[in-house]
Amino acid sequence: MRTRQPIPSExxxxxxxxxxxxxxxxxxxxxxxxxxxxxxxxxxxxxxIVTVFALVRLIFAPAGGALVAKFGERRIYLIGLFIVAVSSALSGLAPDYWTLMAFRGLGGIGSVMFTVSSMGLLVRLSPPAQRGHTSSLYGTAFLLGNILGPTLGSLLQGFGMRIPFFIYAAAVLVAALVVTVFLRGGAGGRPLEDDARAEKMTLAEALGLPYYRALLLTAFAHGWSNFGVRIALLPLMAASVPAIGEAAAGLALTLFALGNAVTQQATGRLIDQRGRRPFLVLGLAISAAATAPFGWLDTLPWFLVLATLAGVGAAFIAPASQALLADLIGSNRNGGQALSTYSMATDLGSIAGTLLAGTIAQLVGFGWAFAATALVMIAAAMPWFLVKRKTP
Incomplete structure (x- = not known):
């Protein structure tokens, strides 16, 4: 009987x-x-205000990948967290819209630094046979935070909208302290001379792989829907529909995260056992089905049910994408360019989704904006029917 390899402490x-x-x-x-x-x-x-964060991430992603290659994942991870903490605290002090936008842009620089470096650490540290499982663990941690965050935020409503930014800054600083104390030595440190000569996956090599190209389209659609439209438009829709109400936005985002977190308890191991591709298609299909009617069924029960179902769909997309990306790069290669380009595709989707869907919502209504988002998800599923069934 084969024994499952334990998850590394890192x-x-x-x-x-x-x-x-x-x-x-x-x-x-x-x-x-x-x-x-x-x-x-x-x-x-x-x-x-959501778009500028993603735009700065997009612009800075290539530099983030280069910094990781030069200084190592851990150092760039910590610097990125510090920048996010400072940006969040300054956002809470913003006296006007344009100052808030500038501080959110600063946060985008820190965000892409710790995102690319954390992906690199996961690629290096995850056992190959458990890449889906470790991706699910990491994703579930984010989701549990997103579940508890809005709940705690609702308890702080009486203190105004600035207090959460300061709490966010404190939480990020504590996370940086945890990594500083417990993640020392091993993979992810500053590259040595031998590491500099190690084999690298170039961007040209990655783009030559049909699976990687399909992953970029999936990342674009995932960014459009779940990092752009859902964050930017869902709260605005809730506030504009009397039957739903502004307070329901936090609950809907919590249910999205809850549906995602609960489902990921099964998806990680399924992805390791059954492969990446089928679950990418399934996740995109569920997400499209949940998103298409979202803006039309403007009652509170449907608003909450569809938000939960969208979370279920996302639970297949994220771990399967990250596991496949790790498969393509491999544990012993530097995949900085491939990782940063994947991050750029997600951010480009977030920007496009926020701006284009936001414009559609303002011109013809939220229903059409969410319907357009569903079409993007469907389009992203099509390339997976064209790639070979066996992962390279």
Whole structure:
């Protein structure tokens, strides 16, 4: 009987840090668009406060990959967390919309630094036979933080919309402390001379793989739907529909995260046992089905049910994507360019989704904006029917 290899302790350190980061982010995400609107701006500009974060991530991603290659994953991870903490605290002090936008942009630089470096650490540290499982553990930690964050945020409503930014900053600093203390030595440190000569996956090599190209399209659609439209438009839709109400936005995001977290308890191991591709297609299909009617069924029960179902779909997409990305790069190669380009695809989707869907919502309504998002998810599923069934 084959014994399952234990999860490395370094993975658990990253999981704990991810939970703390997500807990703080979960406080901020539901109120961010409304906070922007408190400066007397419209839907498009309120959505753009999410977009600028992703835009800066997109622009800085290649530099982030280069910094990881030069200084190592752990160092860049910690610097990125420090920048996010400072940015969050400054956002809570912002006196006007444009200052808030500038501070959110600063946070995007830190965010892409710790995102790319954490992906690199997961690729290096995850046992090949458990890449789906470790990706699910890491993703679940983020989701649990996102579940508890909005709940705690609702208890802080009486203190105003600025307090969550300061709590987010504190949570990120605690996460940085956890990593500093418990993640010392081993993989992810500053590369040595031998590491510099080690084999690297070039971007040209990655783009030559049909699986990688399909992954980029999936990342774009995932970013459009779950990091763009869901964060930027869901709270605005809730606030604009009397039958739903502004307070339901945090609950819907919590149910999305809960559906995702519960489902990921099974998806990680299924992905390891059955392969990546089938679950990527399934996740995109579920996400499209949950998103298409989202803006039309404007009653509170449907609003909450569809948000939960969308979380179930996302639970297949994220771990399967990250496991396949690790398969393509391998544990002993530097995949900085491939990782940063994958991150860029997600951020490009977030930007496009926020701006285009936000414009559609402002011109013809939220129903059409969410329907367009569903079409993007369906389009991203098509390439998976064209690639070979056996992963390279």
């Amino acid at each position: 993975i658990w350190v990253l999981v704990c840090a991810a939970f703390l980061i997500a807990l703080g982010y979960g406080l901020v995400a539901p109120i961010l668009p409304q906070f922007a609107r408190s400066f007397d701006v419209g839907v498009v500009l309120a959505s753009a």
